[in-house]
Amino acid sequence: MRWFEGDIAQAVTQSRARNAIFVVFVEGENETSERISEAVNNDAVSAKLEGSCFVSIHFKNRDPPVPSLYFIGRNGSPIEVVSEACDTKTLMQKIEHVENVHLGKTSVTPPTTSSASADRASSGTSDLTAASSSTPTAPLEDRVERAKELLEEKRMKKKKQEEEEARQKEMLRRKEGQNVQELKRWQQEQELKQLKEERLREKKMEQEARQRVLEQIAQDRAARNALHATASSASVAQQGSSTPTISSSNSNEARLQFRLPDGSTYSNRFEADATLAEVRQYVISNVALPFTNFSLATMFPRREFTSQDNTTTLRDLELVPSSVILVLPAGGRAVADQSAGFFGLAQTLLLVLTYPITQLYTFIRQFFSGPPSNGANAAATPTQSQNQGSNLQDKRSQRRSGGAYRRSGTSNVHRLHQNQSSSDDENNTWNGNSTQQM
Missing domain, CATH: 3.10.20.90 (Phosphatidylinositol 3-kinase Catalytic Subunit; Chain A, domain 1)
Structure with a gap:
């Protein structure tokens, strides 16, 4: 799997520019993370996630819970969150579901974080069926009452599960908000740092240019002084040499x-x-x-x-x-x-x-x-x-x-x-x- 090589800000910018799904994989150091990593590194899954509809970024040893595989839509809200182990087929189905939701083919459903509740619900239904079949002689009212109790229990479990999911989603939203704030603050710090470096570089260039001009002026002044001194000495030497020549030429007659x-x-x-x-x-x-x-x-x-x-x-x-x-x-x-x-x-x-x-x-x-x-x-x-x-x-x-x-x-x-x-x-x-x- 080839992950996005930039930072979070660049990944978010590119996902918005390409109108793609922002995929974040937080990997931990446990068996579940290894299984999800193997599923993600599958050729089919990798080819899917490396397409133009996804911008995938990978983190290791981040804050719990890990592992987590986030599929974030264009409005910043998660479309699907995978936090438990799953095989390649299941992960492929989730990716296709996320792609359909992103393209508007299907409606948005609450992200699933675990399949344990479904298993428990199916096991409760099977237990209810087994109990009803094992006691055919029980009164009808008792069976109805038992069914109501089971349904109420199932409803309560589902409600608790929904509340837990809502709490997890709220925690995830807050965490994402904090990450976004940190990202914005980091971007501002980087911009200020760049502005400061640019200003220092401009000042340094101005000082160097001024120093070069001063050195050039000093060199020109020294050259003029040297030329003037050379010309003066040459004229004095010429006058001194011409005078003896005249006197010597005329001294013989x-x-x-x-x-x-x-x-x-x-x-x-x-x-x-x-x-x-x-x-x-x-x-x-x-x-x-x-x-x-x-x-x-x-x-x-x-x-x-x-x-x-x-x-x-x-x-x-x-x-x-x-x-x-x-x-x-x-x-x-x-x-x-x-x-x-x-x-x-x-x-x-x-x-x-x-x-x-x-x-x-x-x-x-x-x-x-x-x-x-x-x-x-x-x-x-x-x-x-x-x-x-x-x-x-x-x-x-x-x-x-x-x-x-x-x-x-x-x-x-x-x-x-x-x-x-x-x-x-x-x-x-x-x-x-x-x-x-x-």
């Missing part, structure tokens, strides 16, 4: 600008380890000077180089990477009027003030544009020297020939010269208005 008294300039590049004598030789060979003897000096800080510095390198003279060198006449004296001296002083002061800005501008332009090729520089320098030299010769010849002399450019200042020549002209210091820078 010196870019010198030679400024003459008339404002003209010449530029050239020398090795950082070249001596000052090489610079003097370059001035003699490539610069058209209006005087024969000259001296070299720096403007800021003010320093005039002597013959003792000819063997000193440009690096030791602090002329690396770039510097402005003034080419001045040696032993000469500036001849100019008061206004010319004032303008010369103003020009010198202006050059001193703008020298740091000029050096910074030269360094930035050289850093972004790169140094020009030596070939181009060497080619450009003689051309510039020749042009400036020719212009200077023209000016000198014009001044010596006499007449009006006009400075180049947009100036309206004119100077008159006489035809007489002066040997001091070669040693004059000319204060030009040139603002050319490196």
Whole structure:
């Protein structure tokens, strides 16, 4: 026999859903229970009870009386109760009777709990028949009286039996009511437990989700901080590495600008380890000077180089990477009027003030544009020297020939010269208005 595997609540729910008879078998540990169990486990009975009209559930060692086999209808009232031993045939008849009642083919009769009363009634009837046959000579009235007594006794027994059955049914009804109440209370407890577990699970999931969000935020913040720190260190390292590169690339050469008294300039590049004598030789060979003897000096800080510095390198003279060198006449004296001296002083002061800005501008332009090729520089320098030299010769010849002399450019200042020549002209210091820078 295959019994329903769920609990009582599920069995009741399924019986109501299927509109089937709810069968409850309470098995005890006695001989009667074994006999009923054998009858129930019969193939025919099992096949019948496993049909769609029945939902069978099995209990062991429940409250007395045991054994008990309940057939409960759709309204919750028992249709048949088997509490005594019976064979397979009798149990099959009871099952068919219960099925007919459930389907409405027969009327409901009170459930039978025992067949002992029927046996006792049949035995009483047989005793009455035997007594009447054994005393044929007894008076008719006595026999009638005896029959009445027997009938009354039978009625009383039947009444007692009915009362006992009613009491048993009431006890069974109360027991079923208690079971139903317990089932409802158990269902409520299970529902409350499930709701509580569901609520706890939701809270746990919310906390886990919140923790994951906080961890993700912390990871993102740490990643941003690490990225920012890496970028900062990389930029600092790049700046630190680029600065020595620039200085090292430009520390092997010196870019010198030679400024003459008339404002003209010449530029050239020398090795950082070249001596000052090489610079003097370059001035003699490539610069058209209006005087024969000259001296070299720096403007800021003010320093005039002597013959003792000819063997000193440009690096030791602090002329690396770039510097402005003034080419001045040696032993000469500036001849100019008061206004010319004032303008010369103003020009010198202006050059001193703008020298740091000029050096910074030269360094930035050289850093972004790169140094020009030596070939181009060497080619450009003689051309510039020749042009400036020719212009200077023209000016000198014009001044010596006499007449009006006009400075180049947009100036309206004119100077008159006489035809007489002066040997001091070669040693004059000319204060030009040139603002050319490196």
